[in-house]
Amino acid sequence: MKVYFSPDRTEEVAVVSATVEEVLLMLGVNPVEVIVSRNGALIPEDTVVGGDDEIRVIRFVHGG
Amino acid sequence: MAGETGRCSAPGCTEPPITVLRGSGERLCARHFTASVERRVREAVEGGGMVQDGDVLAVGLSGGKDSTVLLHILSRILRNRPVRMVAVTVDEGIAGYREETIRSARSITAALGVEHVVVSFEDFCGSTLDSLVREQPLHPCTICGVLRRRLLQAAAREAGAARLATGHCLDDEAQSALMNILNGDLRRIVRIGVPDKDAFVPRVKPLRSIPEKEVTLYGIVQGIYTPLPECPYAGEALRSDVRSLLSTLEYRHPGTMERTMEGYAGLRERVGACTQAGGVSYCPDCGEPSTGGRCRACELLSSHRKR
Numbered sequence: 180m181k182v183y184f185s186p187d188r189t190e191e192v193a194v195v196s197a198t199v200e201e202v203l204l205m206l207g208v209n210p211v212e213v214i215v216s217r218n219g220a221l222i223p224e225d226t227v228v229g230g231d232d233e234i235r236v237i238r239f240v241h242g243g
Numbered sequence: 244m245a246g247e248t249g250r251c252s253a254p255g256c257t258e259p260p261i262t263v264l265r266g267s268g269e270r271l272c273a274r275h276f277t278a279s280v281e282r283r284v285r286e287a288v289e290g291g292g293m294v295q296d297g298d299v300l301a302v303g304l305s306g307g308k309d310s311t312v313l314l315h316i317l318s319r320i321l322r323n324r325p326v327r328m329v330a331v332t333v334d335e336g337i338a339g340y341r342e343e344t345i346r347s348a349r350s351i352t353a354a355l356g357v358e359h360v361v362v363s364f365e366d367f368c369g370s371t372l373d374s375l376v377r378e379q380p381l382h383p384c385t386i387c388g389v390l391r392r393r394l395l396q397a398a399a400r401e402a403g404a405a406r407l408a409t410g411h412c413l414d415d416e417a418q419s420a421l422m423n424i425l426n427g428d429l430r431r432i433v434r435i436g437v438p439d440k441d442a443f444v445p446r447v448k449p450l451r452s453i454p455e456k457e458v459t460l461y462g463i464v465q466g467i468y469t470p471l472p473e474c475p476y477a478g479e480a481l482r483s484d485v486r487s488l489l490s491t492l493e494y495r496h497p498g499t500m501e502r503t504m505e506g507y508a509g510l511r512e513r514v515g516a517c518t519q520a521g522g523v524s525y526c527p528d529c530g531e532p533s534t535g536g537r538c539r540a541c542e543l544l545s546s547h548r549k550r
Contacts, residue, residue, distance in 0.1 A: 211265075211494045214460055221261035221463065223270060237470075239308065239459040240486065 182206065182234045200224040202234065212240040251275055262460055265497045273464045280461045284449050285320045293406060293447040296325050301399035301407045301444065304330040304352070304359070306344030307471060309410035311351050312462045313450055317408065318355045327358070331398040331407075333391050334363035336371020340472050347469060360402065362394045368544050376476070379546070383476035386543060393531070393540045399444040411448045414455040417500040418485045420507040425481065432507075433515045442532035454500065 182190045182202065190206060199222060203210050210224050214237045217228055228234060251258045251272035258272035264279070271279060287293070294300055302317060304310045314330055321328065332348045334341055345361065352359035365371050367390065375390075376383045399407040411419075423431040450458060462468030492499040525531065526538035533539075 209490050209494050211454075211456060211490045214262075214456065214463065220259070221273070221460070223260050223263045225263060237459070237463070239455065240490065 180229055180232050180234060182236060184236045184238065194229045196227055196229040198224065199226050199228055199234070202228060203236070208236065208238075213238050261464070262457075264457070265454065265493075266501065276457075277461065277464055280453060280457055281316055281320060283452060284316050287449050287452060288317075288320065288447075291447065293408070293449060294321065294324070294326055295405065298405040299327045299329060299403045301395075301402050301404035302328055302330045302357075303395050303407060303409045304332050304348045305410070306332060306346070306348035306351075307410075308462050308468055309412055309415075309450065309455070309458055311347065311410075311467055312458050312465075313408060313410040314351060314355065314357060315465060315467055316461075317449065318357060329399075329402040329404065330357050330359045331395055331402070332359065332361045333394045333398075334361055334365075335387055335391065336364050336373055337474065337476070338371075338373055340474055344471055347471060351467060360398055362398050364390055364394070367394055372476075379543070381543070387476070389539045389543055393538075396444055396531075404444050406447045407444045408447050408449055410450055410458075412450045412453050412455045412458045413500050413504065414486070414489070416448070416451050417489055417503045418482055420503060421485050421489065422481055425485070433511055451504070452501070 180192050180194050180202075182192050184190070192202060192205070194202060194205075197205075199215050199217075200210050203213065203215070203224070215222055215224065216235045216237070217226065217232050219235075222228075249260060249270060250256065251260050252269045253271065253275040256272055256275060258274065260270035261273050262276055263270050269279070300317070300321075302310070302314050304314055314328075317328060330348065330352050332345060334345060348361075349359065351357075363371075364375070372383065372387055372390075375386050379386055395407060395409075420432075453461075459468060489500060489503075524533055524535050526533045526536070526541055528537055528541040528545075531538050531540070537545075
């Protein structure tokens with residue numbers, strides 16, 4: 180499963196089945212600070228993802 | 244695809260949810276999420292008496308996501324009311340950053356048919372933020388905050404506005420509250436010494452109960468969210484730490500930010516009632532209302548001119 184971070188970081192995650200929340204925590208991302216889409220559709224954090232899914236993580240919280 | 248997302252919680256709706264609201268646990272599709280956000284903002288605006296028929300409402304519009312969403316929602320919920328909105332954008336003079344957000348502000352006001360005024364630091368004091376930062380020992384956010392507030396107030400007054408709406412969301416408010424406490428800043432906590440409210444165009448914050456995540460999601464759903472460059476001066480150390488701390492607490496203990504603001508509002512109300520309201524005083528240099536003596540903008544610009 181590919182996880183794209185805006186703007187240019189991509190992670191390949193080997194997950195058969197996990198919730199979005201679990202994937203985010205695995206990648207060290209606080210789910211409160213991001214919005215996630217799967218294959219172009221917005222999804223809640225309790226959605227189960229895996230396999231060939233393409234996940235996009237929109238981080239809207241910046242440092243300052 | 245590994246799994247489905249279920250259905251929206253709204254009665255009779257079969258659309259897939261796009262989010263789970265942290266407060267209520269509702270799983271909402273795009274349409275019902277939009278309606279939920281607009282309902283809460285409408286309640287804040289109407290319940291808080293933020294706008295009266297016949298008013299001019301100034302809206303601070305940086306061109307970033309929060310103020311863009313604010314203008315979009317206000318233009319929807321006020322469309323059938325006799326209220327004139329004037330969007331105000333402050334051009335601080337930040338090379339490589341402001342140009343894009345001002346383009347974004349022009350684009351949203353044109354799309355919504357909202358009157359738009361752009362005022363600049365350069366027109367106000369002859370210097371951009373970039374040049375002030377080079378000559379001042381103060382943190383750029385301090386300089387920017389003082390002058391931006393001044394210009395927003397002046398533009399709102401010029402427009403004849405009864406209120407000045409800003410895009411501060413729940414996260415911003417909780418961060419500021421905690422920063423005031425961590426700084427031990429009693430004047431800010433209970434607003435001691437704030438001049439009579441008639442001296443300023445009162446500020447209102449219609450998004451103050453909406454989490455930043457929901458503000459952003461609303462912008463994405465409405466097609467008005469555009470990732471913009473981050474301000475090169477961003478990074479006020481304490482706010483950055485407080486933001487990170489509050490986000491962690493909000494994740495581990497959902498509702499933390501909302502409870503923080505409820506408690507903070509109660510604290511202000513009770514402690515504020517025991518203190519004397521500040522009288523109006525005016526800056527001897529520019530005549531603007533101040534908390535006593537020379538206003539902060541004149542203090543700041545005076546030290547700039549001496550250099």
